[in-house]
Amino acid sequence: MSMQGARFTPLARLLHWLMAAMILIMLFVGIGMVSSTTERYRYLVALHRPLGILILILAVVRLTNRVLNPPPPLPASLPKVQQMAATVSHLLLYALMFIMPLLGWAMLSAAPYPIDLFGTLELPAILSPDAALYAKLRALHTDFALLFYAVILVHLGAALTHSWIRRDGVFRSMAGGRRSPTP
Amino acid sequence: MQPGDTQRPLSLLALLARLAAIGAILCAAAALFVYIGGWLSPDRRTQDRFMTAFEAHDGKHPGFRRNHAKGLCVTGWFDAAGEAASLSKAAIFHLQRVPIVGRFALAGGMPFAADEAGTVRSMALRFLPIGAQEWRTGMNDIPVFAVNSNEGFYEQLQASAPDPATGKPDPKSMKDFVDRHPETVRAMQLIKARSISSGFADDTYNSLDAFYLTNSSGVTVPARWSAVAVQPFVADDAGAHVGAGKNYLFDDLLKQLGSHALKWRLVFTIGEAGDSTRDATLAWPKDRRQVFAGTVTIARAMSEENGACNDINYDPTVLPDGIAPSDDPLLAARSSVYARSFTLRSAEKSKKPASAVSPLAIGGSAP
Numbered sequence: 001m002s003m004q005g006a007r008f009t010p011l012a013r014l015l016h017w018l019m020a021a022m023i024l025i026m027l028f029v030g031i032g033m034v035s036s037t038t039e040r041y042r043y044l045v046a047l048h049r050p051l052g053i054l055i056l057i058l059a060v061v062r063l064t065n066r067v068l069n070p071p072p073p074l075p076a077s078l079p080k081v082q083q084m085a086a087t088v089s090h091l092l093l094y095a096l097m098f099i100m101p102l103l104g105w106a107m108l109s110a111a112p113y114p115i116d117l118f119g120t121l122e123l124p125a126i127l128s129p130d131a132a133l134y135a136k137l138r139a140l141h142t143d144f145a146l147l148f149y150a151v152i153l154v155h156l157g158a159a160l161t162h163s164w165i166r167r168d169g170v171f172r173s174m175a176g177g178r179r180s181p182t183p
Numbered sequence: 184m185q186p187g188d189t190q191r192p193l194s195l196l197a198l199l200a201r202l203a204a205i206g207a208i209l210c211a212a213a214a215l216f217v218y219i220g221g222w223l224s225p226d227r228r229t230q231d232r233f234m235t236a237f238e239a240h241d242g243k244h245p246g247f248r249r250n251h252a253k254g255l256c257v258t259g260w261f262d263a264a265g266e267a268a269s270l271s272k273a274a275i276f277h278l279q280r281v282p283i284v285g286r287f288a289l290a291g292g293m294p295f296a297a298d299e300a301g302t303v304r305s306m307a308l309r310f311l312p313i314g315a316q317e318w319r320t321g322m323n324d325i326p327v328f329a330v331n332s333n334e335g336f337y338e339q340l341q342a343s344a345p346d347p348a349t350g351k352p353d354p355k356s357m358k359d360f361v362d363r364h365p366e367t368v369r370a371m372q373l374i375k376a377r378s379i380s381s382g383f384a385d386d387t388y389n390s391l392d393a394f395y396l397t398n399s400s401g402v403t404v405p406a407r408w409s410a411v412a413v414q415p416f417v418a419d420d421a422g423a424h425v426g427a428g429k430n431y432l433f434d435d436l437l438k439q440l441g442s443h444a445l446k447w448r449l450v451f452t453i454g455e456a457g458d459s460t461r462d463a464t465l466a467w468p469k470d471r472r473q474v475f476a477g478t479v480t481i482a483r484a485m486s487e488e489n490g491a492c493n494d495i496n497y498d499p500t501v502l503p504d505g506i507a508p509s510d511d512p513l514l515a516a517r518s519s520v521y522a523r524s525f526t527l528r529s530a531e532k533s534k535k536p537a538s539a540v541s542p543l544a545i546g547g548s549a550p
Contacts, residue, residue, distance in 0.1 A: 035221035
């Protein structure tokens with residue numbers, strides 16, 4: 001079947017797996033640093049800020065690539081409910097890739113904390129100092145991080161279901177490696 | 184079968200095994216997240232547990248800093264002397280009139296406690312050079328810290344918290360703490376032996392933690408710093424402030440700032456091989472090289488309500504390039520705990536009562 005062999009472009013696959021690793025590291029660094037008071041805290045914070053900005057930049061590249069190269073459609077055999085669930089979860093994942101770094105940047109601006117990346121490289125504030133607003137953004141940053149991780153787990157569960165149970169080529173369309181010979 | 188699915192259908196057993204594997208992977212991933220977040224480690228000294236310990240120690244005071252709760256805001260400027268420019272490439276060390284937003288405070292989490300001569304006093308400064316990286320520092324008027332790790336910090340807080348039954352710290356917990364922390368016993372001797380000045384103005388404030396200074400050639404040296412009062416030291420005279428009111432230290436500072444600016448010399452002490460950077464309970468030898476970095480001038484005071492210091496977290500790790508944290512674990516402890524305190528009090532802003540040193544005490548002077 002024609003749909004069966006369709007895959008994401010190599011750039012889309014590269015961005016997917018690279019960002020998957022970065023976002024997972026980011027979420028673990030984030031949840032680890034806000035509960036830590038040891039020296040680990042400083043290293044995690046110093047990693048969290050530049051990694052977050054890098055994810056934001058890659059999210060722009062990724063969205064652009066997705067618009068230019070639409071992904072292969074899901075198999076027609078997939079029930080409508082699951083098609084919708086896939087669309088909603090993908091929308092959420094894309095939205096959070098943008099929202100999380102922007103929220104982080106905005107909350108540091110409102111605090112106000114300097115947004116150091118490395119050396120003397122600093123990002124400008126995107127909000128005026130406002131402690132009450134900072135507190136709200138800071139709480140949202142955590143709430144959305146938990147939502148992000150939950151959606152990632154749903155996405156992972158769905159991917160594994162496609163790969164191990166449905167075996168419908170959806171997982172393969174994003175998996176790395178060479179294209180398997182068409183039967 | 185899916186159209187085009189060339190694989191054989193799964194047996195019921197295989198299907199169940201695969202579903203179980205997926206479930207196990209998802210559970211493990213969720214558990215890892217929960218573990219890293221500290222929820223499965225009741226003994227981990229998390230930021231939230233520090234907040235709980237402060238609350239047990241000092242009570243609930245919404246909107247206030249969890250430590251150094253009683254204070255007022257000041258503004259002024261920094262004039263570099265130029266001598267520190269050879270030690271650190273930070274722009275601030277060759278600039279003039281760098282604006283400062285500072286805060287004087289008393290240690291402890293009770294924002295309405297009466298001023299006492301022996302309470303540790305602090306000076307926090309935020310240097311805001313135009314077009315260059317800012318610098319924040321929180322300094323105390325003691326020669327060394329009482330603890331040297333986040334563990335010591337936490338345990339001291341717990342041991343000195345009042346027992347709900349008696350309203351007083353439990354002597355046994357304090358003894359257990361002291362037995363396990365000989366560094367605190369040594370440090371407390373130095374702290375108790377310090378000379379106590381008459382007030383905030385003639386006091387000297389120390390970074391206590393060590394940092395690294397790096398110059399433009401890439402040479403790095405360990406350093407601690409002090410804001411040394413230019414105002415002559417006058418020893419505390421217990422008789423002089425009898426009946427002077429519960430804010431006498433702050434009132435006195437306000438009175439002085441009402442008539443003249445106050446100055447401090449910012450002095451770096453350069454560590455040598457063998458001087459501990461990671462133990463803030465240990466003093467460095469007296470003969471260490473001292474470098475005069477410049478003069479801090481404090482010109483005006485404002486209450487926290489009107490001042491620019493209230494919504495600032497004086498995180499000692501907010502540093503310009505050219506000053507870096509050392510391996511002192513207290514820096515991470517302070518940074519992380521201050522951050523949590525700042526987040527909580529920012530969320531409680533609408534519930535905060537007026538600070539002890541109110542705008543009225545300052546004669547209604549507008550910021």
